[in-house]
Amino acid sequence: MKLFTILVSTILVNNYVFARFLGICPFLGVSTKMETATGMGFAVTFVITLASAITYFIQHAILDPLGIGYLQTLIFILVIASLVQFIELFIRKTSPGLYNAMGVYLPLITTNCVVLGVTILNIQEKYTFIEAITSGFGASLGFFLALILLSGVREKLELADVPEALKGVPIALISAGLMSIAFSGFSGLV
Amino acid sequence: MEAILYPVTVLGGFGLLFGILLSIASNVFKVEVDPKIEEVLEALPGANCGACGFPGCAGLATAIAEGKAPVNACPIGGQKVADQVAEIMGVSAGAVDKKVAVVLCQGSCDKAKDKFVYEGVEDCRYETELADGAKACSYGCLGCGTCYDVCQFDAIRMVDGVAVIDKEKCTACMKCIDVCPKGIIELVPYDNEYVVKCKSEDKGKEVRANCSIGCIGCRLCVRNCPSDAFTFENNLAKINYDKCTNCGICEEKCPTKAIWTSADKEEKAAS
Numbered sequence: 200m201k202l203f204t205i206l207v208s209t210i211l212v213n214n215y216v217f218a219r220f221l222g223i224c225p226f227l228g229v230s231t232k233m234e235t236a237t238g239m240g241f242a243v244t245f246v247i248t249l250a251s252a253i254t255y256f257i258q259h260a261i262l263d264p265l266g267i268g269y270l271q272t273l274i275f276i277l278v279i280a281s282l283v284q285f286i287e288l289f290i291r292k293t294s295p296g297l298y299n300a301m302g303v304y305l306p307l308i309t310t311n312c313v314v315l316g317v318t319i320l321n322i323q324e325k326y327t328f329i330e331a332i333t334s335g336f337g338a339s340l341g342f343f344l345a346l347i348l349l350s351g352v353r354e355k356l357e358l359a360d361v362p363e364a365l366k367g368v369p370i371a372l373i374s375a376g377l378m379s380i381a382f383s384g385f386s387g388l389v
Numbered sequence: 390m391e392a393i394l395y396p397v398t399v400l401g402g403f404g405l406l407f408g409i410l411l412s413i414a415s416n417v418f419k420v421e422v423d424p425k426i427e428e429v430l431e432a433l434p435g436a437n438c439g440a441c442g443f444p445g446c447a448g449l450a451t452a453i454a455e456g457k458a459p460v461n462a463c464p465i466g467g468q469k470v471a472d473q474v475a476e477i478m479g480v481s482a483g484a485v486d487k488k489v490a491v492v493l494c495q496g497s498c499d500k501a502k503d504k505f506v507y508e509g510v511e512d513c514r515y516e517t518e519l520a521d522g523a524k525a526c527s528y529g530c531l532g533c534g535t536c537y538d539v540c541q542f543d544a545i546r547m548v549d550g551v552a553v554i555d556k557e558k559c560t561a562c563m564k565c566i567d568v569c570p571k572g573i574i575e576l577v578p579y580d581n582e583y584v585v586k587c588k589s590e591d592k593g594k595e596v597r598a599n600c601s602i603g604c605i606g607c608r609l610c611v612r613n614c615p616s617d618a619f620t621f622e623n624n625l626a627k628i629n630y631d632k633c634t635n636c637g638i639c640e641e642k643c644p645t646k647a648i649w650t651s652a653d654k655e656e657k658a659a660s
Contacts, residue, residue: 281407
């Protein structure tokens, strides 16, 4: 039951984009088209889930016994950066189209604060291994959801009659803000 | 001791481990790139000057290999590089219209007068800000060597307070042209031996008062040119390089020697 609570909490209530405001850069950067948003979503899901598992192991098996928990941030960034690099190699080999479409945003997952945020919060919340992975998976699904929703809105916005001054990024930010307010309606859920 | 040893080993160990894993992965997931890109990149000068309009030599190599840029797109490599690249791409290069930069001023210290003594920062861009520089002629070379500083190919020398560009070393990368605050450096065709080395649009009397080697607008060159290659506007003679036949009559006629020739100097150097 706790796992389900964690999942719902990270996807809807404490959505990392809409409630914690992490990962705004890729959120606005790749949400112009549904296709790239989906690709980015999958990449982030893979990275966060894997990073949650690996960082949990590193924190509890290596850092805590040696009493060097303060290296957490440094080591986690190292893990995330390597993972992203690995995924970049993988996607480049398997799907050149996706590789070109994601362009600069793929290496940018390295500095996507959602990834670091999730892994560090997992440790702070004192989750067990399974809970940590669930929380990571939920967080990435939440990010995925936010990306897909906004990209859908932005594709429709292309055709809408937007006032001259608000065209482009301003109207996207306004839409994102409205979605964030809508998501605050979930706050009593868990 | 442990307080230092543990973090260092752990961090170093992780770095090493991930490094090895990534290098293995990069071999496993190796992507075959067009070998032509690397071959073209080898042939290019590798100066990454950006004069071709692409982001560095690698950008140009990719564009050439994909057929998006002509094989002679590298302006600094000239005919030699174009031929090599053409051979790699399997097409003929065609003739490269080689150009070189020329400083259009000969007002050295003994020939051009100064308005005041400038003792500020040794940079033409700063000097220009101060009453258009110390030279009496507001069009002339200030001689601080800003172009000399940006030239990557050692083609510019400062001689008697005027920049002189070595025709053989110049690669027409346009760095000096961009940086010159006076706008007196221009590209001229390499094969062209005669240049009006003056940019002054002042009236003849003023030019004469300021500088002994400026164009005074007498139009002798315009009248005497057999191939009608001169245009005259704003008190300044200009050579139309397409029409010029390198006959040298203009240089002989020019009373102030504002028309300069590269051929003459080479002969002098040879003898």
